[in-house]
Amino acid sequence: MAKEKENELMEKVVSLCKRRGFIFQGSEIYGGLAGTFDYGDLGGELLHNIKNSWWKKFVSSRRDMYGIRAAILMNSKVWEASGHVAGFADPMVECEKCKRRFRADQIEDKEKCAECGGKLGEPKQFNMMFKTQIGAMEDSSATVYLRPETAQGIFSNFKNTVDAYHPKLPFGMAQIGKAFRNEITPRDFIFRCREFEQMEIEYFVREADWQKYFEYFKDQMNEWMEDIGIDMSKVHELEVAPEDLAHYSKRTVDFEFDYPFGKKELFGLAYRGNFDLTNHKLEYVDEEAGEKITPHVIEPSFGVDRAFLALFLSAYNEDTSGEEPRVFLKFKPKMAPILACVSPLLKNKPELVEYAEMKVFTPLKAEFGRIAYDDNGNIGKRYRRQDEIGTPWCIVVDFDTLTDDSVTIRDRDTGTQERVKVSDLSKFIKERLD
Ligand code: ATP
Numbered sequence: 001m002a003k004e005k006e007n008e009l010m011e012k013v014v015s016l017c018k019r020r021g022f023i024f025q026g027s028e029i030y031g032g033l034a035g036t037f038d039y040g041d042l043g044g045e046l047l048h049n050i051k052n053s054w055w056k057k058f059v060s061s062r063r064d065m066y067g068i069r070a071a072i073l074m075n076s077k078v079w080e081a082s083g084h085v086a087g088f089a090d091p092m093v094e095c096e097k098c099k100r101r102f103r104a105d106q107i108e109d110k111e112k113c114a115e116c117g118g119k120l121g122e123p124k125q126f127n128m129m130f131k132t133q134i135g136a137m138e139d140s141s142a143t144v145y146l147r148p149e150t151a152q153g154i155f156s157n158f159k160n161t162v163d164a165y166h167p168k169l170p171f172g173m174a175q176i177g178k179a180f181r182n183e184i185t186p187r188d189f190i191f192r193c194r195e196f197e198q199m200e201i202e203y204f205v206r207e208a209d210w211q212k213y214f215e216y217f218k219d220q221m222n223e224w225m226e227d228i229g230i231d232m233s234k235v236h237e238l239e240v241a242p243e244d245l246a247h248y249s250k251r252t253v254d255f256e257f258d259y260p261f262g263k264k265e266l267f268g269l270a271y272r273g274n275f276d277l278t279n280h281k282l283e284y285v286d287e288e289a290g291e292k293i294t295p296h297v298i299e300p301s302f303g304v305d306r307a308f309l310a311l312f313l314s315a316y317n318e319d320t321s322g323e324e325p326r327v328f329l330k331f332k333p334k335m336a337p338i339l340a341c342v343s344p345l346l347k348n349k350p351e352l353v354e355y356a357e358m359k360v361f362t363p364l365k366a367e368f369g370r371i372a373y374d375d376n377g378n379i380g381k382r383y384r385r386q387d388e389i390g391t392p393w394c395i396v397v398d399f400d401t402l403t404d405d406s407v408t409i410r411d412r413d414t415g416t417q418e419r420v421k422v423s424d425l426s427k428f429i430k431e432r433l434d
Contacts, residue, residue: 006260013260013316014189016327017043020389022312023190035186035194042389043308045337045370047197050228050307051176053335054199057224058300064171065201066161070153072178073134073144078152081279084129087247088148092126092184095119101126103184128181130194146180151299153177154202155276162284169286169295170213172203176304188261190305197304204284204295207274213298214271218253221269221300225255228307229332231314234258235266248275257310266306272297311335315390328412329390334433338391339370340409343382345398347375356397359422360407367426387412392432395425 017023022043026036039047059065079085091104097118104110104123113120130146147153154173161173176199186192205213218237226232240252249270257266274294277283283292315329333339342361344352353375365371372391374382379396386394394410401407401422409428410417420428 009260009313009316010189012327013312016388017312022046022389026195035183035192037190037193037305042337046311046331046335047304047308049335049337050304050311051199053228054224054302055174055176057227058172058199058201058220059174062172064167066165066167066171066173068154068157068161068173068175069177070150070157070175072147072153072180074147074152074156076143076145078156078280079129079145082152082155082276083247083279084145084148084152085127088129089125089127090184091123093120093123096121101184106185126182126184128183130180130182147178148181149179149301150175150177150198150200151202151276151301154200155280155282158202158204158277158280158282168288169284170203170205170209172201174199174201176200188259188264190309191259191261191264193305199302199304199307201298201300202272202276203298203300205298206286206289206293207296210271210296210298214251214269217298217300218269221255221267221302225267225310228311228335229314229330230257230266230307230310234310234314236263246270248272257306257313259309259313266310267300267302270299270301272299326384326387328387330413331390331392333392333429336390336392337370338372338386338389339368339429339433340364340393340395341372341374341382341386341391342395343374343379343397345379345396351402352397352399355401360395360397360425364425364429368429383410383415393429 020042021040024038024040025032026038027033059067092101093104094101095113095116095118098113098116100113100115107114111120129148131143132146133142134144135142154175157173161167177197178195179198180195183192183194186194203213203217225235234257236256238254238256240254245252250273251271253269254265255267256263274296276297277294282294284295286293312329315331317328317330319326319328342356342364344356346352357373361371361373374385376382383394392412396408396410398408405422406419407422408417409420
């Protein structure tokens with residue numbers, strides 16, 4: 001894609017997200033706060049569908065997974081043991097003239113500032129953890145960090161989970177939650193934020209089995225991406241070279257996505273060996289082998305915000321065949337923030353309005369929740385509005401409805417219409433949800 005086209009697409013996506021209430025800039029009324037975003041009503045629904053689908057596939061439908069919802073603030077000893085206090089840093093350079101800071105490994109010209117042309121200083125290691133104070137003391141004993149990953153909340157509850165549920169190897173623990181990183185240059189919309197959300201699994205195995213489970217989770221990750229509707233022709237697996245591996249990892253595969261701003265990381269899969277459990281001095285009594293062992297770990301790690309972006313970009317479509325270009329988000333029904341929109345053909349006909357509200361909208365809303373009602377403007381405009389937010393079906397109550405108890409259902413992707421009995425609407429939607 002040419003550079004201009006790429007920027008154009010991102011601009012369209014960012015502006016659609018704002019205009020239709022998916023995503024707003026954080027603290028916008030005060031000029032914003034870099035690297036933070038607020039999800040509006042529709043964005044929140046999409047996030048919810050992403051997280052629910054993940055939890056269902058990787059946790060609640062399985063017998064070998066245990067959820068955890070750890071506190072974001074943890075004893076600093078966790079981050080000392082995990083290596084984050086000493087090593088969770090990116091190389092940073094500062095411009096001697098304008099004082100702007102850049103990620104040293106992401107700039108093309110290592111000498112000159114890209115913004116003002118000033119001279120760049122020597123790279124320094126910059127720790128990305130946010131520090132704060134807990135309680136009334138202001139000495140170092142009160143330092144706590146906002147967690148930069150959810151993984152350590154899992155490891156630090158390994159013993160609690162083993163003691164409470166007595167799981168047999170192999171088994172996993174999973175968590176969805178916020179993570180915070182003081183990124184030097186947050187950028188590319190929600191791709192690189194300072195506050196974001198992760199979905200992580202630590203899967204505990206015997207050392208001899210790690211390769212088998214690494215491959216298994218690689219397949220499971222691909223399956224889930226495809227299942228929610230990420231365009232798999234844009235997903236690429238990258239075997240991370242040994243010299244680029246994170247301090248804890250013995251093998252990592254990054255799943256990269258073709259974003260409009262380049263091919264960049266979407267999710268990661270790492271073999272962490274027994275690095276974390278060893279550092280936290282945690283063990284497991286392997287009854288089968290009759291000995292104490294330190295299990296090894298396979299870690300599938302997902303960013304919720306990057307999943308959102310990849311899904312949104314995969315769903316984004318423009319149809320230019322008509323008089324006016326038509327934008328539609330081709331979400332799978334189960335992921336769409338709104339499943340169906342109900343309309344009376346005309347809003348000044350009380351008999352249509354009453355039918356639409358009482359006999360169609362109210363029962364569907366009670367059953368599915370994600371149902372909208374729209375009687376503004378003409379039908380064509382209503383369709384456009386729903387297309388733009390990815391609503392799969394528009395249901396219209398017209399004069400025939402009053403005598404035949406049928407409605408017109410218009411399909412988002414094809415624009416085709418069919419007549420369906422009001423009593424069959426719930427079945428119609430349910431059948432298409434899976
Ligand atoms: P990157 O190289 O892009 O900084 P990373 O390799 O440091 O990412 P991990 O530490 O592996 O990322 O984090 C796991 C996942 O969390 C990533 O695959 C990504 O989906 C998500 N993630 C990491 N950093 C951010 C961020 N700043 N904003 C949004 N999502 C993030």
